[in-house]
Amino acid sequence: MSTPEQELRERARELLEGDEVDVVVGYGQGNRPDRTTPVFVTAAAAADQLVLNPFCRNDLAAWLTRKDLRAKFPRMAIVAKEPDIRAVVVLIQETQIDPGAVRVIGVRIDRPGDPDSPCTVLPQTTLDELQQHLRDDFQPRALTAEQLGAVEKLEQLPPAERWAYWRKQFDKCLRCYACRSGCPMCYCDQCIAQMNQPQWLDTSAHPLGNMAWNITRAFHLAGRCINCGECERVCPVDIPLMALNRFLARQVRDQFDFQAGYDVEEYQPFASWKPDDNEDFIL
Amino acid sequence: MSRIGVFICHCGENIGGVVHCDQMAEALAEHPGVVVSVDYKYMCSDPGQNLIKEAIEKHKLTGVVVSACSPRMHEPTFRTACAEAGLNPFLCEMANIREHCSWVHADRDEATRKAIELCRMMVEKVKNNQQLQPIHVPITKRALVIGGGIAGIQAALDIANAGHEVVLVERDASIGGHMLQLSETFPTLDCSQCILTPRMVEVARHPKITLMTWCEVEKVDGYIGNFEVTVRKKARSVDMEKCTGCGACMLKCPSKKIPSEFNAGILIPDPENPRKKLGYRTAIYTPCPQSVPNKPVIDRANCIKFTKGKCGVCAKICPTGAVDYEQEDELVVEQIGAIVVATGYQVWSVAKAAQDYPYIGYGEYGYGTHPDIIDGLQFERLLSASGPTGGKVMRPSDGKEPETVVFLSCVGSRDNEKGFTYCSKICCMYLAKHAMLYQHKVHHGQTFNFYMDIRAGGKTYDEFSRRTIEDDGCIYLRGRVSRIYPRDGKLVVQGADTLSNAQVEVEADLVVLATAMIPQPDAEELAQKLRIPYDKDRFLSEAHPKLRPVESQTAGVYLAGTCQGPRDIPETVAQASGAASKVSALFSADELEREPMVAEVHRAAPPIFSICFGCFFCERVCPYGAIEREEITARDGSVIKTVAKVNEGLCAGCGLCAASCRANAITLKGFNDEQMFAVVNAIGEEEGF
Numbered sequence: 014m015s016t017p018e019q020e021l022r023e024r025a026r027e028l029l030e031g032d033e034v035d036v037v038v039g040y041g042q043g044n045r046p047d048r049t050t051p052v053f054v055t056a057a058a059a060a061d062q063l064v065l066n067p068f069c070r071n072d073l074a075a076w077l078t079r080k081d082l083r084a085k086f087p088r089m090a091i092v093a094k095e096p097d098i099r100a101v102v103v104l105i106q107e108t109q110i111d112p113g114a115v116r117v118i119g120v121r122i123d124r125p126g127d128p129d130s131p132c133t134v135l136p137q138t139t140l141d142e143l144q145q146h147l148r149d150d151f152q153p154r155a156l157t158a159e160q161l162g163a164v165e166k167l168e169q170l171p172p173a174e175r176w177a178y179w180r181k182q183f184d185k186c187l188r189c190y191a192c193r194s195g196c197p198m199c200y201c202d203q204c205i206a207q208m209n210q211p212q213w214l215d216t217s218a219h220p221l222g223n224m225a226w227n228i229t230r231a232f233h234l235a236g237r238c239i240n241c242g243e244c245e246r247v248c249p250v251d252i253p254l255m256a257l258n259r260f261l262a263r264q265v266r267d268q269f270d271f272q273a274g275y276d277v278e279e280y281q282p283f284a285s286w287k288p289d290d291n292e293d294f295i296l
Numbered sequence: 297m298s299r300i301g302v303f304i305c306h307c308g309e310n311i312g313g314v315v316h317c318d319q320m321a322e323a324l325a326e327h328p329g330v331v332v333s334v335d336y337k338y339m340c341s342d343p344g345q346n347l348i349k350e351a352i353e354k355h356k357l358t359g360v361v362v363s364a365c366s367p368r369m370h371e372p373t374f375r376t377a378c379a380e381a382g383l384n385p386f387l388c389e390m391a392n393i394r395e396h397c398s399w400v401h402a403d404r405d406e407a408t409r410k411a412i413e414l415c416r417m418m419v420e421k422v423k424n425n426q427q428l429q430p431i432h433v434p435i436t437k438r439a440l441v442i443g444g445g446i447a448g449i450q451a452a453l454d455i456a457n458a459g460h461e462v463v464l465v466e467r468d469a470s471i472g473g474h475m476l477q478l479s480e481t482f483p484t485l486d487c488s489q490c491i492l493t494p495r496m497v498e499v500a501r502h503p504k505i506t507l508m509t510w511c512e513v514e515k516v517d518g519y520i521g522n523f524e525v526t527v528r529k530k531a532r533s534v535d536m537e538k539c540t541g542c543g544a545c546m547l548k549c550p551s552k553k554i555p556s557e558f559n560a561g562i563l564i565p566d567p568e569n570p571r572k573k574l575g576y577r578t579a580i581y582t583p584c585p586q587s588v589p590n591k592p593v594i595d596r597a598n599c600i601k602f603t604k605g606k607c608g609v610c611a612k613i614c615p616t617g618a619v620d621y622e623q624e625d626e627l628v629v630e631q632i633g634a635i636v637v638a639t640g641y642q643v644w645s646v647a648k649a650a651q652d653y654p655y656i657g658y659g660e661y662g663y664g665t666h667p668d669i670i671d672g673l674q675f676e677r678l679l680s681a682s683g684p685t686g687g688k689v690m691r692p693s694d695g696k697e698p699e700t701v702v703f704l705s706c707v708g709s710r711d712n713e714k715g716f717t718y719c720s721k722i723c724c725m726y727l728a729k730h731a732m733l734y735q736h737k738v739h740h741g742q743t744f745n746f747y748m749d750i751r752a753g754g755k756t757y758d759e760f761s762r763r764t765i766e767d768d769g770c771i772y773l774r775g776r777v778s779r780i781y782p783r784d785g786k787l788v789v790q791g792a793d794t795l796s797n798a799q800v801e802v803e804a805d806l807v808v809l810a811t812a813m814i815p816q817p818d819a820e821e822l823a824q825k826l827r828i829p830y831d832k833d834r835f836l837s838e839a840h841p842k843l844r845p846v847e848s849q850t851a852g853v854y855l856a857g858t859c860q861g862p863r864d865i866p867e868t869v870a871q872a873s874g875a876a877s878k879v880s881a882l883f884s885a886d887e888l889e890r891e892p893m894v895a896e897v898h899r900a901a902p903p904i905f906s907i908c909f910g911c912f913f914c915e916r917v918c919p920y921g922a923i924e925r926e927e928i929t930a931r932d933g934s935v936i937k938t939v940a941k942v943n944e945g946l947c948a949g950c951g952l953c954a955a956s957c958r959a960n961a962i963t964l965k966g967f968n969d970e971q972m973f974a975v976v977n978a979i980g981e982e983e984g985f
């Protein structure tokens with residue numbers, strides 16, 4: 014019996030040996046036992062660098078849109094946790110990656126961060142099969158009760174208090190844009206935050222600009238966020254960004270019966286139109 | 297430095313009655329960059345426009361703001377005035393202080409304050425306006441007419457007679473549409489076929505018209521002046537070149553029991569052989585003897601050769617070897633400059649099961665269940681000399697001549713509960729016609745007409761329906777029918793006569809339901825192909841209900857006839873001629889001038905090349921299909937990036953793409969980021985927000 018980690022390495026080896034991909038982007042051991050770091054495996058012999066454990070936290074899908082990487086390695090494989098597979102689906106829909114040039118090694122980590130959590134390599138190998146797996150098995154457990162509770166708690170606050178809450182949170186923002194760098198969906202060549210003619214967003218870490226940046230970021234993810242939690246995880250000042258993202262995701266689900274990243278054929282409500290779309294919110 | 301002129305209109309009392317225009321002019325005169333600010337009673341009048349023109353010359357204005365009504369009303373007026381004075385017309389903007397201010401506010405001081413602010417916003421915008429040049433697009437002078445009913449026929453002939461090429465696409469085997477099925481037409485009782493067939497023949501013979509029957513529009517690409525239309529030529533199974541239209545095949549075809557669509561599905565016992573019925577057609581058929589072209593098609597669903605593999609009689613009998621079972625659908629692409637949609641209507645038909653329809657139906661009227669309850673179109677066929685009975689009125693159940701005929705108007709029309717809210721407009725008139733024609737044929741017969749109102753507006757229409765009542769003795773009962781049921785070989789019609797406040801019961805031999813006129817079953821699908829809007833009842837929408845009744849919202853696509861709403865033949869013909877004259881006007885120039893307010897995708901310096909990163913949300917949201925994909929290539933030809941590109945001919949300037957772009961890579965000319973930013977920043981400037 015091979016361990017899931019061995020199985021993962023074997024899969025990577027096969028892809029590289031069969032010359033199906035130029036690189037496998039996966040997790041390697043970090044500088045502490047409870048940390049992992051992205052590794053880029055380009056030869057079958059190096060596949061043993063890959064690890065699979067509950068500390069594989071990054072969403073590696075963000076690497077798929079990196080131009081420098083793509084120029085060097087046109088055909089990429091990535092090790093993707095279930096939310097990260099959703100990211101791949103959205104990136105394909107948004108024509109950021111060519112489905113023919115990407116392979117996904119799906120993994121499941123039951124309780125990320127818990128040293129005792131089981132980790133498995135998903136048996137599905139094609140994107141179609143992986144999407145089916147997401148719809149059948151992952152969708153129901155994509156959002157934990159705790160995560161939902163945090164959204165609902167905020168939602169129940171009176172508007173003035175909610176505003177005060179977010180103001181306080183956003184006041185902390187350093188404008189380091191780590192959230193943007195970690196997010197697989199933030200791939201614009203030139204972010205609107207950098208535009209200066211006219212300058213819609215004040216770039217200094219000032220309450221007004223911070224508010225504008227954070228609201229813009231959240232809105233740009235409405236119907237696109239795949240709930241990987243990278244932004245919140247990488248935020249150095251612990252702004253609960255996912256509460257905002259999840260709130261919007263739920264609105265989109267309730268209004269349009271849509272959740273991002275489960276089906277390449279089904280487009281984001283912002284980029285599609287159906288005759289029976291809900292329009293209760295139009296006055 | 298900006299030199300802006302502000303011109304404030306009183307619009308008589310419309311604005312002047314609420315907004316203090318003089319105070320407004322004073323306030324704006326103080327605004328930075330404004331060099332002249334005046335108010336006047338009617339800016340759109342000649343003296344008003346001259347004020348603007350003179351100021352442009354005298355003060356060397358770089359921008360003009362007219363504070364008046366909606367730009368939808370007078371923007372062209374003022375832009376033209378500016379152009380006449382030598383200022384690029386797109387440096388002129390309007391601040392709407394009528395609909396957006398004086399009409400909705402009562403407090404004079406508050407309204408004045410708001411009007412000043414609206415005007416300041418536009419002054420700030422104009423400072424950022426750029427000179428734009430109209431877009432010129434070439435025009436292919438070839439029209440497509442979809443649907444060959446009277447509307448399509450008329451439009452095709454008018455356009456062709458103006459000297460332009462026309463492609464007429466009809467999905468049936470013959471042109472003619474519903475008018476070919478009618479007996480005689482109100483209000484003059486001309487024989488419908490006699491007045492229609494000469495035009496059908498003219499279409500077929502016209503050197504400028506390419507007639508494509510048994511064809512359907514598959515796909516529409518392109519834009520006004522430059523459409524590319526893919527037409528599906530359905531397999532006819534008969535070679536049009538070889539067929540002489542002798543009709544030998546139709547006589548011999550053994551598959552004879554197909555209810556004829558042309559006869560609206562009505563079947564009448566044959567008096568000569570009661571076991572047989574009249575009203576069928578064969579599998580190889582033309583809709584009627586006057587068909588144009590008079591060459592048959594094979595209905596493959598009912599052809600024995602196609603269903604069972606045997607037979608082949610028609611191929612054997614055909615003297616010219618025209619029958620071709622191997623024929624396949626063919627797609628042809630046509631270059632087209634303008635499209636006239638004339639796809640007509642259908643009647644809510646008794647011949648079809650009511651549950652097929654998206655509304656509840658009239659079970660209590662025995663809808664579709666009793667053979668002697670028929671619809672208006674079926675009665676037309678009974679009255680018609682070309683109908684199954686040769687024009688003799690016989691009832692479907694036993695072929696007897698009906699002595700009492702009851703007509704019901706508004707079945708499905710004007711019925712919010714079970715049908716449609718609208719009036720089908722033609723039924724009052726054709727029921728009067730039906731009663732009259734029946735009476736002319738069956739002198740001892742009696743007719744009853746249950747109606748809601750008699751709607752007989754139109755030249756000689758009221759006189760016509762009066763004749764039915766006064767000369768032909770039809771009994772008009774104002775009221776609805778609650779139930780129809782069979783009893784002893786008769787149909788009992790129970791209803792109310794609200795004028796005498798009595799319940800009435802009529803024993804009828806035949807009941808005719810004037811069922812609603814509804815759009816073609818595929819109206820929605822076609823509208824989506826053409827990217828034109830339709831209303832809640834699926835009728836195609838005109839661009840403006842009063843001022844642009846024959847244009848659709850999409851430039852270059854025009855509407856004719858009943859596809860746009862219920863109407864009779866005269867109105868249909870008038871609208872078709874209207875649409876044709878729009879097409880001729882379009883074709884009168886070689887190039888088309890369009891407003892330059894279109895979207896554009898920004899380029900940027902390397903290594904970015906374009907802010908567009910190719911998510912193509914814009915492509916999906918654009919209702920006009922105006923977003924194309926463009927490759928940015930390096931010197932060696934390798935693709936650096938695939939980005940969005942706007943087809944200026946198609947873009948309607950709606951701005952949806954700009955709103956959908958997360959990176960602001962796409963903006964709308966005349967409404968770009970700088971302009972919008974300036975407008976937003978001008979809000980509340982005075983209050984120090």
Ligand SMILES: Cc1cc2nc3c(=O)[nH]c(=O)nc-3n(C[C@H](O)[C@H](O)[C@H](O)COP(=O)(O)OP(=O)(O)OC[C@H]3O[C@@H](n4cnc5c(N)ncnc54)[C@H](O)[C@@H]3O)c2cc1C
Nearest residue numbers: 443445446447467473474481482640641672857858864865
């Ligand atoms: C019972 C009855 C009696 C009437 N009596 C009178 C009368 O006496 N006097 C009068 O003025 N009016 C009368 N009318 C009204 C008259 O029939 C219509 O006003 C007229 O026929 C409308 O013509 P049209 O060309 O708009 O539509 P249609 O006659 O319906 O023609 C539409 C044509 O388009 C074709 N088509 C549809 N969809 C497509 C497609 N997707 N692609 C290609 N081709 C397509 C159809 O096959 C058809 O040939 C009567 C109507 C009814 C129901």
Ligand code: SF4
Nearest residue numbers: 549580599600601610
């Ligand atoms: S082959 Fe078909 S169309 Fe021809 S005669 Fe036989 S049944 Fe009729």
Ligand code: SF4
Nearest residue numbers: 918947948950951953
């Ligand atoms: S402005 Fe509207 S019509 Fe023009 S390209 Fe954008 S979405 Fe399409």
